[in-house]
Amino acid sequence: MDDVALSSVETVTQAEHADGLRAYQEAGLRLAQEIGNRGPLLLTDYGKLHPDILARFRKHGYYVFEGVVDRDEIEELRRDANEMIERAPVNRDATVDKQGRPALGIDYARSPYRFSKPLGDPWGGTQLLGGRHPTQMTQPKPAADAPEDVVFLMSSMCQSMPSGLLLYGHPSLLAVAESINGEDFVPFNDAIFVKQPGLGGSVSWHQDGVTHWDAPDWDPFIHGFNFQVQLYPATVGNCLWVVPGTHKEGRIDIKARKAANGGSEQLPGAAPLICEAGDVTIVNRQMLHGSFANSSPDLRISLTFGFHRRKSVLGAKAALSVAGDDVHYDEQRVLERSAVIQVAIDARQQRYPEETRFFYQPFDGREDEFRFNDQTFDTVIKDYFTKDLAI
Numbered sequence: 373m374d375d376v377a378l379s380s381v382e383t384v385t386q387a388e389h390a391d392g393l394r395a396y397q398e399a400g401l402r403l404a405q406e407i408g409n410r411g412p413l414l415l416t417d418y419g420k421l422h423p424d425i426l427a428r429f430r431k432h433g434y435y436v437f438e439g440v441v442d443r444d445e446i447e448e449l450r451r452d453a454n455e456m457i458e459r460a461p462v463n464r465d466a467t468v469d470k471q472g473r474p475a476l477g478i479d480y481a482r483s484p485y486r487f488s489k490p491l492g493d494p495w496g497g498t499q500l501l502g503g504r505h506p507t508q509m510t511q512p513k514p515a516a517d518a519p520e521d522v523v524f525l526m527s528s529m530c531q532s533m534p535s536g537l538l539l540y541g542h543p544s545l546l547a548v549a550e551s552i553n554g555e556d557f558v559p560f561n562d563a564i565f566v567k568q569p570g571l572g573g574s575v576s577w578h579q580d581g582v583t584h585w586d587a588p589d590w591d592p593f594i595h596g597f598n599f600q601v602q603l604y605p606a607t608v609g610n611c612l613w614v615v616p617g618t619h620k621e622g623r624i625d626i627k628a629r630k631a632a633n634g635g636s637e638q639l640p641g642a643a644p645l646i647c648e649a650g651d652v653t654i655v656n657r658q659m660l661h662g663s664f665a666n667s668s669p670d671l672r673i674s675l676t677f678g679f680h681r682r683k684s685v686l687g688a689k690a691a692l693s694v695a696g697d698d699v700h701y702d703e704q705r706v707l708e709r710s711a712v713i714q715v716a717i718d719a720r721q722q723r724y725p726e727e728t729r730f731f732y733q734p735f736d737g738r739e740d741e742f743r744f745n746d747q748t749f750d751t752v753i754k755d756y757f758t759k760d761l762a763i
């Protein structure tokens with residue numbers, strides 16, 4: 373993979389990095405508390421996200437749903453995610469895992485793993501992913517015995533993790549997606565951020581959207597939103613940070629914002645998204661957001677998957693510079709990628725027959741074609757991530 377910038381700022385120790393963030397963290401925690409924007413995931417009698425929550429999400433650009441995924445499901449997700457980490461290639465060029473077994477995904481259309489240097493900033497200051505991370509974060513010195521490469525990001529959760537596919541069909545999460553993006557909502561992609569203590573890299577400040585900033589019909593919700601399902605507590609030392617309200621500002625000059633902040637990456641007005649395991653965040657993709665190198669003692673694994681309005685995606689040119697994906701999204705592409713949702717709904721129903729399944733309007737009347745079975749695993753789930761709908 374070529375998506376790692378060489379580390380250039382290894383001047384602080386981990387302890388200095390962690391200490392240097394303390395006052396910023398306290399200010400961020402105060403702001404987060406003032407705003408609130410957290411609580412249970414409440415749906416109306418009609419299965420829509422509670423209007424007060426929706427209004428708060430629209431105003432501030434994020435919300436933390438507490439206690440959405442239960443303990444048993446989190447345990448399964450942890451098992452599967454950790455198994456994926458175990459089965460990663462030993463480094464970015466390897467084809468075997470650390471036990472010498474063929475690495476997971478070598479037979480996939482694309483490797484599901486992205487690596488970072490320990491405590492590195494793989495995207496900051498590069499042209500990768502549409503150049504949307506224009507500045508670099510501080511990259512503390514890793515321990516002398518740190519591995520050369522660490523797993524940073526993993527895709528393919530619906531294929532590689534049985535529990536990941538079930539999560540993708542979670543009725544309350546899909547109800548949130550429908551409430552925000554309409555009944556004909558469509559998927560974006562999924563990615564698992566792995567921030568190992570003392571190793572996990574940073575995600576430099578950025579806004580996710582790429583394609584629609586100058587669209588005549590631009591609005592604060594045009595680039596969709598992402599969920600993050602937290603498998604471990606997200607602490608003030610390892611969590612994602614957002615700058616509330618920035619989803620309404622249009623494209624932000626991040627370099628200038630950092631320069632105006634005396635060159636410090638501790639951007640003002642940011643709030644940490646503190647969570648317990650099983651909490652789920654929603655973040656507007658136009659928010660200014662990022663995370664610092666994990667100089668804390670705590671692991672974070674965040675299952676990140678997003679959804680769009682159909683009209684934002686149909687006809688849009690593929691973004692995020694994924695190799696071999698130089699296309700405009702047409703009805704067929706949208707149907708094929710959306711089918712993962714329908715198959716996930718059925719997989720979940722088979723596993724949790726007592727749960728009320730989500731009704732996904734675009735597949736109304738076609739449910740039988742998209743049951744979860746060996747055939748749909750091959751036709752819909754295998755290599756589904758090559759059909760992501762990135763804008």
Ligand SMILES: O=C(O)CCC(=O)C(=O)O
Nearest residue numbers: 565575598612663674676
């Ligand atoms: O979780 C993180 O640290 C980064 C997440 C992020 O940047 C994103 O979802 O776009």
